[in-house]
Amino acid sequence: MFSFTPLLDNTINKPIYYQLYECIKKEIIYGNIKGDEKLPSLRNLSKNLQLSKNTIEAAYDQLYAEGYIKRIPKVGYIVENIDSDLLKASHISNSLNFKNEDTENIKKLKYDLAPQYMDKDCYTIKTWKNIINSVINDEFESLLSYGDSQGEYELRFEIAKYVYENRGVQCKPNQIVVGAGTQYCLNLICQILRGNFDSIGMEEPGSSYIRYVFERNQFNIEPIDVNANGLDVRKLENSRCKITFVTPSHQFPKGVIMSVKNRLQLLNWAQNNDGIIIEDDYDSEMRFSNKPIPALKSLDNFDRVIYLGTFSKIFIPSIRISFMVLPNWLLDLYLDKYKMNGQTTSKLEQIALARFMNKGYLQSHIRKARRHYEKKYKVITKAIHTFMGGKVNLISSNTGMRAILELETSRGEEEIVNITKNAGIKITPISKYYIDKNNYDGNGKVRVLISYKGIPIEDIEPVIKLLNDIWFNDN
Numbered sequence: 001m002f003s004f005t006p007l008l009d010n011t012i013n014k015p016i017y018y019q020l021y022e023c024i025k026k027e028i029i030y031g032n033i034k035g036d037e038k039l040p041s042l043r044n045l046s047k048n049l050q051l052s053k054n055t056i057e058a059a060y061d062q063l064y065a066e067g068y069i070k071r072i073p074k075v076g077y078i079v080e081n082i083d084s085d086l087l088k089a090s091h092i093s094n095s096l097n098f099k100n101e102d103t104e105n106i107k108k109l110k111y112d113l114a115p116q117y118m119d120k121d122c123y124t125i126k127t128w129k130n131i132i133n134s135v136i137n138d139e140f141e142s143l144l145s146y147g148d149s150q151g152e153y154e155l156r157f158e159i160a161k162y163v164y165e166n167r168g169v170q171c172k173p174n175q176i177v178v179g180a181g182t183q184y185c186l187n188l189i190c191q192i193l194r195g196n197f198d199s200i201g202m203e204e205p206g207s208s209y210i211r212y213v214f215e216r217n218q219f220n221i222e223p224i225d226v227n228a229n230g231l232d233v234r235k236l237e238n239s240r241c242k243i244t245f246v247t248p249s250h251q252f253p254k255g256v257i258m259s260v261k262n263r264l265q266l267l268n269w270a271q272n273n274d275g276i277i278i279e280d281d282y283d284s285e286m287r288f289s290n291k292p293i294p295a296l297k298s299l300d301n302f303d304r305v306i307y308l309g310t311f312s313k314i315f316i317p318s319i320r321i322s323f324m325v326l327p328n329w330l331l332d333l334y335l336d337k338y339k340m341n342g343q344t345t346s347k348l349e350q351i352a353l354a355r356f357m358n359k360g361y362l363q364s365h366i367r368k369a370r371r372h373y374e375k376k377y378k379v380i381t382k383a384i385h386t387f388m389g390g391k392v393n394l395i396s397s398n399t400g401m402r403a404i405l406e407l408e409t410s411r412g413e414e415e416i417v418n419i420t421k422n423a424g425i426k427i428t429p430i431s432k433y434y435i436d437k438n439n440y441d442g443n444g445k446v447r448v449l450i451s452y453k454g455i456p457i458e459d460i461e462p463v464i465k466l467l468n469d470i471w472f473n474d475n
Contacts, residue, residue: 017058035081110424147347151178155354168298180344190217201241205433230258249284270304383464401453
């Protein structure tokens with residue numbers, strides 16, 4: 001019989017056989033049950049522990065399946081000869097401590113002003129749930145297949161209509177590829193182009209998430225300054241890049257809208273240099289005065305622009321539905337090399353989104369979201385002027401859901417970020433978005449990005465007042 005007594009507990013939510021399996025496994029790992037040692041028979045252990053033979057057999061079967069013991073006819077169950085020291089080391093290294101420091105930090109966070117959240121008050125979720133249910137009821141047999149690797153045709157058809165009516169982009173459904181997020185689509189573009197190109201011009205400052213994709217695909221990144229008119233095309237012309245990534249409708253993070261003159265110069269650069277423009281139509285719908293600016297792709301008579309769009313910023317981020325519109329010459333390369341890629345986005349949600357768009361619900365949602373965020377924009381700008389007055393310079397535009405604050409303070413950036421974090425508020429320093437930190441010139445001032453889209457409207461005034469108190473009252 002065992003030289004130990006297994007501790008089995010009927011009150012916890014774990015089967016008795018599994019508890020017994022874990023006890024024996026642990027004794028084998030720590031060398032308390034040696035290799036070639038015979039385990040008690042099913043009958044004897046059943047009698048000794050007052051458990052059913054089926055329970056004992058289930059525990060032994062699990063040990064046998066994992067290779068801890070072997071079955072020898074007419075002999076019984078024998079422990080395998082295993083290096084217990086290696087097993088012990090593996091067991092210790094794989095033991096997880098579920099006390100997660102990041103989780104503790106999240107619990108302490110009172111206000112999150114990072115730019116990756118959406119406001120629940122924008123949503124009427126009942127409509128979306130009804131459409132999901134209707135797709136399950138109407139299309140259940142269709143959902144039993146993986147679907148089109150390029151994206152469901154009905155969704156690509158609706159996207160083609162949407163980008164034409166709202167962004168001025170003319171394309172056919174067969175030019176559209178659907179994927180799980182902008183990073184996925186961009187990664188696919190990098191894979192297609194990497195064989196012929198090794199460098200890319202990227203806005204300075206620009207998205208660190210986008211930069212990561214280019215770095216992962218081993219592109220050399222050349223930072224191209226962003227001025228009041230958008231990307232500095234002249235600096236791009238003087239670089240060795242044949243590809244550039246831009247956010248012309250609402251540059252991230254500066255918020256600059258690329259001028260028409262700059263757009264035409266950029267398109268001429270692409271035509272004259274056999275160049276490629278990757279346009280991320282970031283935040284284009286959230287323009288609070290006048291109509292949204294047409295996409296750069298809408299001016300593309302040379303077919304040099306790869307257009308990226310997403311529903312994560314205007315609808316539900318977690319459905320992870322983004323898309324790209326490929327120029328015809330690039331579409332042929334995609335179909336030749338990557339058509340066999342599996343679709344990364346839920347077929348159910350693709351069909352549901354197509355219906356959501358077809359019935360006009362998406363346009364209705366965008367109008368509602370635009371009104372809601374415009375209201376928040378007015379609240380936050382008023383709060384900044386009321387509580388901070390001349391102590392900050394508010395750098396913003398009537399587009400998007402974020403603002404840049406330039407602080408009049410003797411404190412450094414790191415100190416500002418730390419005291420803000422200690423107060424339970426998350427902000428992002430603008431320097432984070434620079435590829436070359438030497439290009440960041442704050443003129444002795446600290447610049448931080450705050451996004452108001454993820455916090456309730458009633459929290460805006462309190463958080464701005466709190467920021468004023470911690471930044472300036474003790475300064």
